[in-house]
Amino acid sequence: MTRLGETAVLEVEDLCVELSIGGRWVRALNNVSLSVRPGEALGLVGESGSGKSLTALAVAGLLPENARVVAGSIRLKGEAVLGRSEAELNRLRGRALAFIFQNPTSYLNPLLTVGVQIAEVFEVSPELLASEDGGRLRGGERRKLAWRRVVEHLRLVHIPDPERVARQYPFELSGGMQQRVVIAMALIRRPSLVIADEITTALDVTVQAQILRLLAELRASIGMTLLLITHDMGIVAQLADRVAVMYSGSVVETSDVASLFAAARHPYAKALLEAVPRIDGNETTLRAIPGAIPAITNPPPGCRFHLRCPRVFGPCAGTVPPAVALGEQHSVACHLYRDGPA
Amino acid sequence: MGLLGYTVRRLAGLGLVLLGVSILVFVLLRGMPGVDPLSAYITPGLPMSPEALKGLRDELHLDQPLPLQYVYYVADLLRGDWGYSRTAAQLVISALIDRLPATVELAVSAVLLSTAIGVPAGIIAALRRDRAPDIVVRVVSITGISFPVFWLGILLQLVFFYYAGQLGLPALPSRGRVDDLVALQYPLSPITGFFLIDSLLTGNLAFFASALAHLVLPAFTLSLIGLATIVRIMRASMLEVLRQDYILLARSKGLPLRTVLLRHALRNAITPVLTTAGTTLGILLGGAVVVETVFSWPGIGRLAAQGILNNDSVLVVGFALFVATMMVLVNLAVDILYAVVDPRVRY
Numbered sequence A: 001m002t003r004l005g006e007t008a009v010l011e012v013e014d015l016c017v018e019l020s021i022g023g024r025w026v027r028a029l030n031n032v033s034l035s036v037r038p039g040e041a042l043g044l045v046g047e048s049g050s051g052k053s054l055t056a057l058a059v060a061g062l063l064p065e066n067a068r069v070v071a072g073s074i075r076l077k078g079e080a081v082l083g084r085s086e087a088e089l090n091r092l093r094g095r096a097l098a099f100i101f102q103n104p105t106s107y108l109n110p111l112l113t114v115g116v117q118i119a120e121v122f123e124v125s126p127e128l129l130a131s132e133d134g135g136r137l138r139g140g141e142r143r144k145l146a147w148r149r150v151v152e153h154l155r156l157v158h159i160p161d162p163e164r165v166a167r168q169y170p171f172e173l174s175g176g177m178q179q180r181v182v183i184a185m186a187l188i189r190r191p192s193l194v195i196a197d198e199i200t201t202a203l204d205v206t207v208q209a210q211i212l213r214l215l216a217e218l219r220a221s222i223g224m225t226l227l228l229i230t231h232d233m234g235i236v237a238q239l240a241d242r243v244a245v246m247y248s249g250s251v252v253e254t255s256d257v258a259s260l261f262a263a264a265r266h267p268y269a270k271a272l273l274e275a276v277p278r279i280d281g282n283e284t285t286l287r288a289i290p291g292a293i294p295a296i297t298n299p300p301p302g303c304r305f306h307l308r309c310p311r312v313f314g315p316c317a318g319t320v321p322p323a324v325a326l327g328e329q330h331s332v333a334c335h336l337y338r339d340g341p342a
Numbered sequence B: 001m002g003l004l005g006y007t008v009r010r011l012a013g014l015g016l017v018l019l020g021v022s023i024l025v026f027v028l029l030r031g032m033p034g035v036d037p038l039s040a041y042i043t044p045g046l047p048m049s050p051e052a053l054k055g056l057r058d059e060l061h062l063d064q065p066l067p068l069q070y071v072y073y074v075a076d077l078l079r080g081d082w083g084y085s086r087t088a089a090q091l092v093i094s095a096l097i098d099r100l101p102a103t104v105e106l107a108v109s110a111v112l113l114s115t116a117i118g119v120p121a122g123i124i125a126a127l128r129r130d131r132a133p134d135i136v137v138r139v140v141s142i143t144g145i146s147f148p149v150f151w152l153g154i155l156l157q158l159v160f161f162y163y164a165g166q167l168g169l170p171a172l173p174s175r176g177r178v179d180d181l182v183a184l185q186y187p188l189s190p191i192t193g194f195f196l197i198d199s200l201l202t203g204n205l206a207f208f209a210s211a212l213a214h215l216v217l218p219a220f221t222l223s224l225i226g227l228a229t230i231v232r233i234m235r236a237s238m239l240e241v242l243r244q245d246y247i248l249l250a251r252s253k254g255l256p257l258r259t260v261l262l263r264h265a266l267r268n269a270i271t272p273v274l275t276t277a278g279t280t281l282g283i284l285l286g287g288a289v290v291v292e293t294v295f296s297w298p299g300i301g302r303l304a305a306q307g308i309l310n311n312d313s314v315l316v317v318g319f320a321l322f323v324a325t326m327m328v329l330v331n332l333a334v335d336i337l338y339a340v341v342d343p344r345v346r347y
C-alpha cells in the first residue's frame, strides 16, 4: 500500500504532448500529473480517446513518430526520461519497465516462439541470469538457465504444460494464454513498474475475469507496482489502490479508490462511476453522460468537459480549471472546487 | 501437420498445373485449325519422300483422333521424347538440358544480386522515409524500371567493354560465358555444368575468374528487372511491419534497435520479398531471352530466340513446356521456403 514520503517509481509532472495531425500540431495531453509509489497500483481511467495510452507511451519514451513532448517532466525511479538518447532509453526501459498491452495476438511476434520472445529480455538484462551463487555462467549453462526461468514464469502465470508452450508459436495459443505469455514476459524481468494498458479488453468475459484474478494474485505474491489503464471502474475497484481519472487529455481527479467510490468530486468522475459496467457485460460506454468526448483537433475552450457537464456554470467555458488539492491524496480540477473542498 | 505434409500437398497441386500446360501446348502444336501439324516437323526446302512422310505421320499418330494423339504425346513427353530441333541439330530435351546450367547460373546470380542490393536499399528507404536516402532509392528504382533491359545491356557493354577498352582500362567481357583462350588453356571438367561451381570444385581458378568476369554485365543487367520491384516491396513491407504492435512491445522490452530490426522486423517483412524474388527467378529462368541474346549467353533463352527466328516450332513448344515446368518448381520451392519462415503457413 501507499506510504507517503517514499520516492515514487513513476512521477509525471505537467506533461504536455502534441500530435501532428493533418500537418498541424494538436494538443493531446494537457498538464498531466500522476505518480505511482512502490508497491501500489494506480488506476488510470477515462473514456476511449482521453489520452491514457499516450501517457503510458510517453513514460517509456515510446511515443509515436508524429508526437512530441512540449512541456513537463517524467521520472522513472528518480531518473529523467525526457531528453535521453535512444540507447539510454533502451537501458532504462529494460531495467525499469514492462508493458502488457491490450491485444496479445497483435503484440506477440507471429514468427518467433513464445520461449524465444520471453527469453530475449535476458539479452537486455543479463544480470537476471547470474547463477545461484552469483557467479558468471557460460553459454550453454546460461541458455539452460534462461529456458528454466522461462518455463518457471509460464508456470507462475498458470500456463499448463509450460515446457511445450514455450516451444509453441503465438498462433497456436488462445487469446487468454497469449495474454498470460505477455504477463510472464513482463514479470520475468522483475520490473520496477508494470504498465497494463486495457489488458482484458480484447478477451472474452470469462477469460477477462481469469486474467484479472491472476493479476491480483501476482500483486499479492510478488508485489509488483502497477499502472493499470482501463476505462472500466469495476477493474479499478478490484485491483487499484489509487486512481487518476482522465478526460480529453487531462487528469481531472486523483484520489484513493475508496474515497473516489464513496465521494467522487469531479462531475465526470461521478458520471463514470454511475456508468460502471457489470463484469458480465461488454457495455462500457457512458450512458449517464450525453454527448461524446471532443475531438482533440477541435477542443472546446475552458474546461474540456463543460459541454457535457450537468453542473456547468459561469467560468467553465472561459478558463481551464487548475488542479486543487482536497486532501493529501485527493485533488480535482474543476471550477466547483476552486475555493477548496465544497 | 508439418513441413513434409505441406510439401506433399503442394506437389499434388503441381501435377495438375503441368497437366494443364501440356494440354495447352498440345493444342498449339496439333490442334490449330488450318495448320498441318506435320509442317512443324519438316525442314523447309528439304523435300521428303511420300514414304518418309507416311512414316512420320504414323510415328506421331496423326491419323488417330486428337484425344488419343494427346495420350501418345504425353507418353512421349514422359519418356523424354520431346522431338528433334532443327535449330540445335539435337533432340529438344538434350538441347534444353545442355543449355540449362548457363541460364540457371545467370538467372540465379541476377536474382541474388537484385536481392542483395534491393533488400538493404528497401530497408534504408523505409527507415529514412521521406528523407534523402528514401528519395534517392525511390527515384533510382523508378528510373530502373522504366529502362528497356536490352537497351541497358547494350549501354553497359558500350561503357564497360568498348569505352573501357578504348581507354586502356580493365574491360569487362561482353559476350559468352568464358574466354575461349582460357577455356582452351585451362579446360574445365564438367561436374554440375555451372561454370563457377565446377571451376571452384576443381580448383581451376583461371577459369573461375574468367567465368565470373563474363557473368558480371549480363547478371547486373538482368538483375535490374527484379531490382526495382524488390526495393519497392521491401520498403513497403518494412514500413508496414514497423507499424505493428509487436514491434512496439519488442521496443518496450529495451531491445536495441538492431535486434528489433533484425529479429523482429526483418523476418516479418522479408516474406513478400521471398515471393517476389521467387517469381522473378521463375521469369528469368525462362524469359532471359533478350539479355541472353544481347550478351551471346549460351542459355535456353537464346536458343529459343533462334528457334523462333527459324520457325522451329518443335523447339519453341518444348521450350514453353520446359519453362512452365521450371516456373512451377520454383514456385514450389518458394512456397516451401515461405512455410519454413512462417510457421502459420504449414497449418
Ligand SMILES: Nc1ncnc2c1ncn2[C@@H]1O[C@H](COP(=O)(O)OP(=O)(O)OP(=O)(O)O)[C@@H](O)[C@H]1O
Pocket (backbone or CB within 6 Å): A019, A020, A021, A028, A046, A047, A048, A049, A050, A051, A052, A053, A054, A055, A064, A066, A198, A231, A296
Ligand atoms: N499516432 C497518433 N496520431 C494521431 N492521433 C493519435 C495518435 N495516437 C493517439 N491519437 C489520438 O490521441 C487521443 C488520445 O489517444 P490515446 O490512445 O492515448 O487514448 P486512450 O485513452 O488510450 O483511448 P483508448 O481507450 O481508446 O485506448 C485520441 O484522440 C487518439 O485518436
Ligand SMILES: [Mg+2]
Pocket (backbone or CB within 6 Å): A052, A053, A054, A197, A198
Ligand atoms: Mg489506449
